[in-house]
Amino acid sequence: MSKNGNTDPSRVSHLDPSVEPGVWRYAKATRASVIVDAADYFALMQEAMLNSRRRILLIGWDFDTRIHLERGRRWWQRPWKRGYPSRLGSFIAWLARHRKHLDIRILKWSVGALSTIGRASMWWDLTRWFRHRRINFKFDTAHPVGCTHHQKIAVLDNQVAVCGGIDITDQRWDTSEHKEDDPRRTTPRGKPYRPWHDATMMMEGEVSLALAELGEDRWTRAGGEQLPEVADRPGSPWPSALEAQFENVEIGIARTRAAYRDWDRVNEIEQLYLQQIARAKRFIYAESQYFASRSVGEAIIDRLQEDDPPEIVIVHPCHADGWLEQQAMDHARAELVRAIEEADAKKRFSIWSPFSGETAIYVHAKIMIVDDEILRIGSANLNNRSMGLDSECDVFVDSTRDGNGHAAEAIASLRRKLLGEHCGLDEREVGQLLSRYGSMAGLIDHSRGDGTRTLRRYHPPDLNGAQRTLAESALLDPEDPDDMFEPFAKGGLFRKGSRLARFREKFRRIRET
Known part of the structure; x- marks a missing residue:
């Protein structure tokens, strides 16, 4: 790493081997939180992107520019009242116009390009993005035939990072209530879809630099140019609405990658x-x-x-x-x-x-x-x-x-919360019932x-x-x-x-x- 926390260009695409079996890297996080279900994640991610000033790096299996990051607005809560749109394609373009030093990079699995064929408005969004020199969108083809690019990583200003299971795409948004019928849970074409449970983790600190290195490596493997350094900035993109579940913890990172070209498995x-x-x-x-x-x-x-x-x-x-x-x-x-x-x-x-x-x-x-x-x-x-x-x-x-x-207590609390979500119970009830039934x-x-x-x-x-x-x-x-x-x-x-x-x-x- 350079002194400002950026990746040394000579090391991109040649990541360090595992530090121990099963672990690529350990890195500290000043704070971290698991975000359960995409309703919260999309809203928190939008706030974090609004707070970003230097770089947004988004890596995923799929992105759908047609989705809205916020749902359920009333007629008087128009986008211009808030100053920015909620629709992803328009929001990314808005960021490029209003954040003069913000570099935006988006990497999507190549075969996922087929999914965009039926998304006419997404092609319009990509055309609009192309006009912005600070928005770069790429399809990832750097894998053997039949393999997929499946990581879901976001890195904001090299200070905040996300890793988990949620893609910023269609049919992911849902609340933790998972109502059987929720009028907000519809596709961009207005078609309702089933309840959807998902989770990811947002982290701040040194771990963001490690995931930035991993993300930059993936970007260059996919044919992108070496990314410029990220200039220092005061503050952090961490969303104010997100309470930290973990503070000052060491986080481990593990990877899967098939052997391809001269890259080892x-x-x-x-x-x-x-x-x-x-x-x-x-x-x-x-x-x-x-x-x-x-x-x-x-x-x-x-x-x-x-x-x-x-x-x-x-x-x-x-x-x-x-x-x-x-x-x-x-x-x-x-x-x-x-x-x-x-x-x-x-x-x-x-x-x-x-x-x-x-x-x-x-x-x-x-x-x-x-x-x-x-x-x-x-x-x-x-x-x-x-x-x-x-x-x-x-x-x-x-x-x-x-x-x-x-x-340890935050981990135990998360398990009780997840069991409670699935069983319709309060977290405190879960603890009592686990004690009562023993399993x-x-x-x-x-x-x-x-x-x-x-x-x-x-x-x-x-x-x-x-x-x-x-x-x-x-x-x-x-x-x-x-x-x-x-x-x-x-x-x-x-x-x-x-x-x-x-x-x-x-x-x-x-x-x-």
Whole structure:
């Protein structure tokens, strides 16, 4: 780093190797907060961008300029009354006009360009942006065929950064109430969509410089020019409405990246998952869009066969989003959960889907909490792609590390808050019910909350022969880019010689005897 905290140009695109297995970098944060659900995130992010004066770097799987960052304005609350528009495309252009020294960089996954074909007004926005020399928009093609650019990172003035699961795009906005019918929850074309649960983390301090380095590296890998240095400025873009949950903590950063050109494969996220699952003493609480990772499944089975295994609770959606994703993920999930349940003699594993009334809430968040000591959040799901194919970034707080002990209560509070959100309970009630029933599954089974939001236990359905073959092949969720072209060569989910295959054979013999 240069003395003002900018990346040394000679190091961009040649990032440091991991500082330890599963961790790319540790860096301090003066303050940090988990933001649950996109209604709060979009509003807070808009305030943070308004506070930015030097650079806004946005990196994501998708951006949709048609969305409004604020919802529910009354007729008298017109944009010009506030001085700036809420629609993303117009807001970015407004920033370029009114912040004379602000450099705006936006990087979006290349195949995501196809999604813009039906977004006529977005092409108009991109044309308007092109006229502003301080707005640079790029599509990221720097990955093997079949891989995706999946990171969701924002860096503001190299002082505030965001890493998590929320893309600034369509069908993400929702409040933590997840009302079954919310008139504000509509697409740019006015079509209502289902409740949506998501999360991200906003951080301030040295960790922002680390994520700026990661973001600049991604920008140059995608063909962008070296970014100019960010001049010092007084103050911070941190939004005034956001209360810090963590202060003066060390944050770890982990990455996934497939091997491509002369860039080595990086699988820190997978290593970190396996380490954190192995070290759990009492419980693991996780939220994920998908559950189909062979290596994670094996790590869970290892723990469940112990004499005193930790409780493992996973919250995820009923079904993947879209027909193709359902073929890839839903069938693999069924086979993986079936294998885990066979190993779960002590009934310590459960997997749940949230509902608002009779409407399923889609879970897009990627969170794991271990023993109320570790919190991790990022873009990586519990599937094979996130472990080895797609570009991912996770951050975590480990309260057992020196100087982080004070973070444990905030981590515990977040777990209670998330359980409360899903079960329609106040955070204080969650603490009382956990004490009463002795487990998260016991709390979920016995609580009725507000009668609207509930968690329903997932039971793997029986699959027909074609579905089972597809699930076991990992055809659409491979562990390596080469597997996409020879999906049956290595055997997929239950590949020969894998621990998961041995587990299944072991339990098959037990059933037969």
